[in-house]
Amino acid sequence: MKIRYILSLLITILLILTSCDSGSVTDTDENEFSFDHEINPGQSATEFLTDDDFERLVIQVQYMQGYEPTQEGLQNLESFLSDRLNKSTVTIMEPEEIPASGESSYTANDIRDLEREHRTQFSSENEIAAYFIIVDGEYSESDVLGIAHFNTSMALFGPKFNEVSSGIGSPSKEDVETIVLRHEFGHILGLVNNGVDMQTNHQDTDNGRHCDNDQCLMFYAFRNADLFANIFGGNIPELDENCVADLQAVGGK
Template identity: 50%
Template sequence: MIPSKFIGILSLLIILTVSYGCTNNPPGSGGGGGEFSYDHQQNPGLSANDLLSDESFSELIVEIDYMPGYAPNTRALDSLRAFLEQRLNKTSVTILAPTQIPSGDQNSYSANDVREIESQRRNNFSEEGILATYLLITDGYYTQQNVLGIAYYNTSNAFFGPAYDDASTGFGSLTRYQVEAISFRHEFGHLLGLVNVPGSGTDMQTDHQDEQNGSHCDNESCLMYYAMQRSDLIEQLFNDETIPVLDANCIADIQANGGK
């Protein structure tokens, strides 16, 4: 079974389905104004095969913007890169140097808020052979205060700094490295179509969806497991920094859609 320290943290992660499946590209999304065009405003999961396989894109880049006080943990970014290199069929995975952007001066940010920030701040878009993704860290909570991160577009995730603070402070809490590493990996898992995201092509090879909790795995030991109890996080004392991994069923799903 998964260590109890992970139950609360995974309960804070969410995949957000949006209604932008047919929207036009923002300016510059065609890769520098050339003929190549890629829609970065589709539902989460709809670029799963492009992320997982090398059929259309052999390289991946991850752009990161963060608001003051919430620069991402370096070890957590190393953990994310290792995860992506392990599971994606790419010749290279590059996490660009994080860029600080101005505060949004908000206590909380909605999904529409983070979409608007991306439209103003994102600089890297997919081009021939190179798939670009975007990661935003805000200085306010999500509208649901206990949520750590959301997948809100097919190549975009947002994370909420004060929720990181809550999860990584106090008696028995996880380390900041653990909180960020788990949430970064988990939300990218949703971009990969886990678990059973409609239209992603990452179909279940064996039924393992926790239907009561949406696009999450029913295995308590899996990175994609979902649980609601925050108290299990707060009340425990931990002595290691283990990060949960994908279970065999999740790995089989992404391998069937072009991953490793």
């Protein structure tokens, strides 16, 4: 009787131990980190601008064969973000080549599917992650160089960059990249009236979530392949006072 009692006690203890063990693996821990990467652009603006939730920023860049971004364009993106975001570090990962899809045009949903297939860098405790994908075709809806398609994700349309930077007297590919990388990130940061409230009204409502100042980085023509060369005056446009004020009002620099 005594042995049976000890045996059943041991089995009970074992059962408790194993159930605890499997419990901690499969159950969702209340403290477990979670972050939704598939909400609308601009919805995570404060997470990028402040260091309340994330002290660091990392950016993954993937490109289809033949459309590798320039180091200068990426460095200029990094300096822009370091100037505006309260992050201890802004790291742009070495660009990675992904297989060409060979499509002539992509819808926003095609782009989202490509991201789901290829992206590997996601936000973690203390570090928010952003993502750029550079594809080998055009955007299906309009003649644009780039789009922001999720709260941390942006896409560039590679052939359009060659088109805009190839004519005589055209802006360099580095300059076009610098402007479009920064412009699309501006939408992720909530500009203009895209998740971050305006301090003064400066939205060009005829052209969506853009700034009404044609000297500002967030002017609509800077993402438009047809208009780009006409509007580009040889200088990289900065964010104007109104756009900077909007970012600072929610904790940006």
